[in-house]
Amino acid sequence: MSIKVHQLSKNYGAQKAVNNISFEINKGEIVGFLGPNGAGKSTTMKMITGYLVADEGTILVDGIDVAKDVVAAKSKIGYLPEANPLYADMYVREYLHFVAGVHQLKNIKQQTEKMIATVGLTNEAHKKMSQLSKGYKQRVGIAAALIHEPEVVILDEPTSGLDPNQIIEIRNVIKALSVNKTVLFSSHILQEVEAICDRVIIINKGSIVADDQLQHLQKNIQPTQVVQVQFEELVELTMLQTIPQVLHVEMVNPHIFKIETAAADAVRKQLLQLAVTNNLNIVALQTDTNSLEDTFRAVTK
CATH class of the missing domain: 3.40.50.300 (P-loop containing nucleotide triphosphate hydrolases)
Known part of the structure; x- marks a missing residue:
């Protein structure tokens, strides 16, 4: 070395x-x-x-x-x-x-x-x-x-x-x-x-x-991710809380939700299935990965 x-x-x-x-x-x-x-x-x-x-x-x-x-x-x-x-x-x-x-x-x-x-x-x-x-x-x-x-x-x-x-x-x-x-x-x-x-x-x-x-x-350090989904329609918060492997759901507004999970890929698939089953239209779906800033704050706070 x-x-x-x-x-x-x-x-x-x-x-x-x-x-x-x-x-x-x-x-x-x-x-x-x-x-x-x-x-x-x-x-x-x-x-x-x-x-x-x-x-x-x-x-x-x-x-x-x-x-x-x-x-x-x-x-x-x-x-x-x-x-x-x-x-x-x-x-x-x-x-x-x-x-x-x-x-x-x-x-x-x-x-x-x-x-x-x-x-x-x-x-x-x-x-x-x-x-x-x-x-x-x-x-x-x-x-x-x-x-x-x-x-x-x-x-x-x-x-x-x-x-x-x-x-x-x-x-x-x-x-x-x-x-x-x-x-x-x-x-x-x-x-x-x-x-x-x-x-x-x-x-x-x-x-x-x-x-x-x-x-x-x-x-x-930060094993969870945030999946953000936006629907065209108004959606009830409780509907998303029933999805398996969801840790927490934050409603930004009745169309946009932030979902905390340790299995982002699985949750994305469940959201797509939920939309098909309930005749909903997903406008946007993205996963926010943890930044170095998140990790830095976690270990130094």
């Missing part, structure tokens, strides 16, 4: 920011790291990257113990912190040359141009950082994190403050990374996590409350 965290803890005085957490992330995975504000996400990321020292536990990055050889571990990591630190008076290409030099790369010019193309900065590379929009500043931060070809990429709120078009562009960059890298990223935009990740880790009050493949997590 590329990241292995074992029994990790961090205290700030009397406050336990991270409480004995453990997880592993393998090469090729894009894992979403979620949690409410103050849950311990950024603290955990800073410990993995070696910017904070853990009070307890071990962190291995590509087999290197961060506590024993932090310089070697950092050489394997590309990190974009939540507060993207840039030098406002430097030009984009100049800044990336500087970062490449810090990493002691031999092919500085070649690697800089490669990263500029990778994150879509070609038309902005001649500008000063202060002249860039928030979206392009984020691209510069990602380029700086990737310029030394790290094995592990850690992104803290990479799409924060971006418009929808910029979010999609950054999403595509992150997706492309998973081919040969390990990606751990946090975001408050849960739709982004659903679009990019197969697996999520949710932390709450310093402890991990969920760690699973997204589809399994949504099914296990």
Whole structure:
């Protein structure tokens, strides 16, 4: 695996920011790291990257113990912190040359141009950082994190403050990374996590409350679904309550009903049969699947 965290803890005085957490992330995975504000996400990321020292536990990055050889571990990591630190008076290409030099790369010019193309900065590379929009500043931060070809990429709120078009562009960059890298990223935009990740880790009050493949997590945490049906005619609520495997029926109005069930397919078939038997016309029939937001609220409330 590329990241292995074992029994990790961090205290700030009397406050336990991270409480004995453990997880592993393998090469090729894009894992979403979620949690409410103050849950311990950024603290955990800073410990993995070696910017904070853990009070307890071990962190291995590509087999290197961060506590024993932090310089070697950092050489394997590309990190974009939540507060993207840039030098406002430097030009984009100049800044990336500087970062490449810090990493002691031999092919500085070649690697800089490669990263500029990778994150879509070609038309902005001649500008000063202060002249860039928030979206392009984020691209510069990602380029700086990737310029030394790290094995592990850690992104803290990479799409924060971006418009929808910029979010999609950054999403595509992150997706492309998973081919040969390990990606751990946090975001408050849960739709982004659903679009990019197969697996999520949710932390709450310093402890991990969920760690699973997204589809399994949504099914296990929120096993029920909602079937919404709309009839042309007026329908009595009691008629729908008699359908087998219906847990709850909510009447939106006498034509539209929301049905909670653990067997959505069976209920849909029963609704169609009910309509035929009672000479009713179904105008609309759909199943609302549980979103990551539903799952997040369930495990952190």
